[in-house]
Amino acid sequence: MKIDHFANIASLTTKTELDKVGLLAFYFLENKEQTEFSVPDMCSMLVGLGFAKPNSARLKTKIIQSKDFVKGTGKDLFRLSVKKIEALRKEYPNLSESEEIISDDSLLPEILFKEAKRVYLLRVAQQINASYENNMFDACALMMRRLLEILLIHCFEAKRIQEQIKDEDGSYQNLKTLINKAKSKPEIQLSSDVKKDIDEFRELGNLSAHRVKYNCRRDDIRPIRLCYRAVIEELLYAAGLVQNKA
Secondary structure, eight states: OOHHHHHHHTTGGGSOHHHHHHHHHHHHHHHHOOOOEEHHHHHHHHHHTTOOOOOHHHHHHHHHHOTTEEEOSSTTEEEEOHHHHHHHHHHSTTGGGOOOOOOOSSSSOHHHHHHHTOHHHHHHHHHHHHHHHTTOHHHHHHHHHHHHHHHHHHHHHHTTOGGGGBOTTSOBOOHHHHHHHHHHOTTTOOOHHHHHHHHHHHHHHHHHHHOTTOOOOHHHHGGGHHHHHHHHHHHHHHTTSSOOOO
16 A cells, blocks of 8 residues: 555544654554654655654654654664554554555546446556556556457457357457457447557567567557557447447
8 A cells, every 4th residue: 555545544634743653653564564763754754745844853752752652673763562553453454465456547547447337347457557657567568468358358248249259168269369350340340440559459468478588668558558548448338338428
């Protein structure tokens, strides 16, 4: 969990200065396994979150006087008391085990996937956005490829012709075959732009998956991100997962 998200969950803006310090110390303990902190570091963290810079001497005095904190192993280091940690863990359970994906709409508008009411699609879209935002571009390319494959399958399912894209053992055919069949099937009704662009994203994902010495970079994705969004949005419409309001 990102620290600014935790700040919102913990309503830091409503807390006292000392409570803010305790909550931030708890965040770093649970998420970073950082057991101790210094007053200057905590002051810098509060400023970074948009709060006024505390008077460090006064804050240090408050920490020393508070039963929520104890001295750390080094000079001018502090840590949360065991009792305070137990209380915060009850208030914020499983903080370090959260599976929530925090992302902005950097590549895909997540509202589309919320409208589709398919949680697994929303999570894939969030992973695409989050991996791009965190410079994990190979992971992003692979998830872009995966979403493309899922939505193409849903397009065939929506027209009740999914058996045409299955092998004899009932498994779905590879993405290249799915794309070629989607282009040729009048039932799917892909636009000429999507037919022209769609294979580019399969190839990008293949590079990240199979090319030993290749690493995807931001500039491999950034120039095509709007095109990818347009392709995905059209596939959501084609699959009947989202209503086209145009």
